[in-house]
Amino acid sequence: MTDREIILDSLMEILEKGQYSHLVLRSVLQKYDYLPKQQRSFIKRTCEGTIENKIYIDYVIDSFAKTKTPKMKPLIRTLLRMGTYQILFLDAVPDAAVCNECVKLATKRGFGPLKGFVNGILRTISRNKEQIALPDREKEPLRYLSVRYSMPLWIVELWQAQYGSKAEDMLKAQLEKRPLTIRVNEAMSKEAQSKMLSQIAEAGVKVTQSNQLPYAYYLEQVDHIDALPGYAQGGFFMQDIGSMQVVELSGIKPGDTVIDVCAAPGGKAMHALAKLHGKGSVQARDLTENKVSLIEENIARCAGAADAIEALVWDARVLDPQAVEKADVVIADLPCSGLGVIGRKSDIKYRMTPEQVADIAALQREILSVVWQYVKPGGILMYSTCTLTKAENQDNRDWFLENCPFTLLEEKELLPSAETDGFYMIKCRRNKA
Numbered sequence: 001m002t003d004r005e006i007i008l009d010s011l012m013e014i015l016e017k018g019q020y021s022h023l024v025l026r027s028v029l030q031k032y033d034y035l036p037k038q039q040r041s042f043i044k045r046t047c048e049g050t051i052e053n054k055i056y057i058d059y060v061i062d063s064f065a066k067t068k069t070p071k072m073k074p075l076i077r078t079l080l081r082m083g084t085y086q087i088l089f090l091d092a093v094p095d096a097a098v099c100n101e102c103v104k105l106a107t108k109r110g111f112g113p114l115k116g117f118v119n120g121i122l123r124t125i126s127r128n129k130e131q132i133a134l135p136d137r138e139k140e141p142l143r144y145l146s147v148r149y150s151m152p153l154w155i156v157e158l159w160q161a162q163y164g165s166k167a168e169d170m171l172k173a174q175l176e177k178r179p180l181t182i183r184v185n186e187a188m189s190k191e192a193q194s195k196m197l198s199q200i201a202e203a204g205v206k207v208t209q210s211n212q213l214p215y216a217y218y219l220e221q222v223d224h225i226d227a228l229p230g231y232a233q234g235g236f237f238m239q240d241i242g243s244m245q246v247v248e249l250s251g252i253k254p255g256d257t258v259i260d261v262c263a264a265p266g267g268k269a270m271h272a273l274a275k276l277h278g279k280g281s282v283q284a285r286d287l288t289e290n291k292v293s294l295i296e297e298n299i300a301r302c303a304g305a306a307d308a309i310e311a312l313v314w315d316a317r318v319l320d321p322q323a324v325e326k327a328d329v330v331i332a333d334l335p336c337s338g339l340g341v342i343g344r345k346s347d348i349k350y351r352m353t354p355e356q357v358a359d360i361a362a363l364q365r366e367i368l369s370v371v372w373q374y375v376k377p378g379g380i381l382m383y384s385t386c387t388l389t390k391a392e393n394q395d396n397r398d399w400f401l402e403n404c405p406f407t408l409l410e411e412k413e414l415l416p417s418a419e420t421d422g423f424y425m426i427k428c429r430r431n432k433a
Contacts, residue, residue, distance in 0.1 A: 003039055004101050006032065007046050007082055008075075008109075014051060014347060015081070016074045021051055021347045037223050050085040052175065052346040055150040057084045060132055064124045067117075076114055079106055083122045088129055095126040145171060152349055155339065162390055166415065170388070173416035174343040179208070179218035180225065181420075182236040183244055183267075185302070186215050186274040196236070199229035210419065212241055213248060218419075234302035239267040242340070242414045242423030246333060246384045247271040249410060249427050254279035256328040261316045261371045264291035266298040268331055273302070273309050282309040283323075289313055316367045323374045329382065330375050334364045336385035336392050340414075340422025361391040365399055372404045377432045381406060384425035388415070393424040405431045 010028050013019040025047055029040055050057065058069045061080050069077050083102040086093050099122045106115045137144040142160060146153045149171035159167040184193050197217065201207045205228065210216035217236075222228070230236055247268050252258060252275040260269040263284035273282045284295045295311040302309075314320060316334075337357045338348045368383065375381050383400065385392050393413070401408055406428040414423040 053150045179220045183239045184215045196230035241420040250382045256280045258282045258329045259327040260331040266295035285314040327374045329380045333384045336387040340386040375430045388422045
């Protein structure tokens with residue numbers, strides 16, 4: 001199977017059948033692990049780029065096609081999308097080769113009568129790619145932003161209303177390439193950390209320390225993350241800066257009892273464990289066996305820590321009487337619309353709707369109305385999301401403080417940037433009386 005056939009099949013699964021992009025690509029890259037790094041990178045980049053820029057790509061196709069994308073055969077629509085992405089965004093791939101390969105694929109997949117249509121559209125786009133006219137920014141400012149940054153109009157409207165002049169920078173940031181972010185295990189000695197990072201660099205990876213947190217590093221030119229020095233031994237964890245900030249802000253200290261109520265895949269729980277320095281305990285909970293197994297995989301990588309952390313299947317909406325007033329810190333990083341992580345999981349923006357945001361905000365309140373009871377008087381509750389909607393963030397903050405016996409200590413919002421995803425977090429102390 002050729003690279004472009006793999007891309008076509010992957011995009012059909014994601015864009016036409018509604019499968020999650022990160023799961024499809026993980027499966028595909030594992031299946032074709034034997035391919036050279038350059039080929040796998042091309043497959044990954046073309047799939048991710050086509051998904052990320054789908055609104056803009058469809059706008060371009062529809063500018064030159066009499067039959068618009070919604071009316072096209074799914075396979076033809078997908079072929080044109082992946083071909084247009086390569087023509088517009090991949091300079092290293094000759095346009096003629098893109099056109100020829102897409103025509104061949106149309107024929108091979110039983111759409112020979114439409115090969116002329118595919119060829120004509122792609123060659124027209126190739127000839128006119130320097131003169132593509134976007135919607136008029138003055139007359140249709142929101143539609144312009146939607147097409148320019150390939151973001152659904154309702155999200156553009158939402159962010160424009162909430163953030164004003166910052167909205168365009170947020171949209172732009174979601175399209176920027178981000179390095180892989182890792183958190184080095186703080187339980188390791190400085191010498192061991194330095195040695196591991198040097199070994200990672202020697203493996204051909206570019207390593208850059210973040211200026212936000214001393215244990216956060218950016219990795220570039222990574223092929224197999226799980227093959228890097230230190231990974232199998234729990235020396236580092238893939239975790240966004242925003243996620244690290246949640247634990248950092250919580251003030252976890254040695255001797256604390258920590259409950260993470262929606263913990264999968266376990267990044268914050270493992271970070272909390274490192275903050276304990278061998279004294280105290282962490283309980284990492286989540287809704288299903290499958291999610292808890294992801295936490296257990298991370299626990300297994302952290303040698304010698306199994307006695308201080310446990311994973312538990314528990315529905316956060318159901319009160320656990322045994323946990324009431326047992327925790328010094330409760331981490332409530334709750335299910336959310338995920339609009340802050342669109343830069344890493346592009347298909348979120350096509351899945352989510354305003355109605356779903358309202359439903360999720362209600363779910364968050366349902367969970368908060370239960371889990372606050374696990375906090376000891378004087379203890380801390382950290383509420384966080386990886387999204388940027390007022391309903392899930394500021395409105396829920398206000399609701400929580402009005403309905404639960406807590407005082408707001410600190411609030412932080414991270415807008416999407418080249419260094420971090422979008423995050424929102426509040427630190428609240430339970431009143432003692």
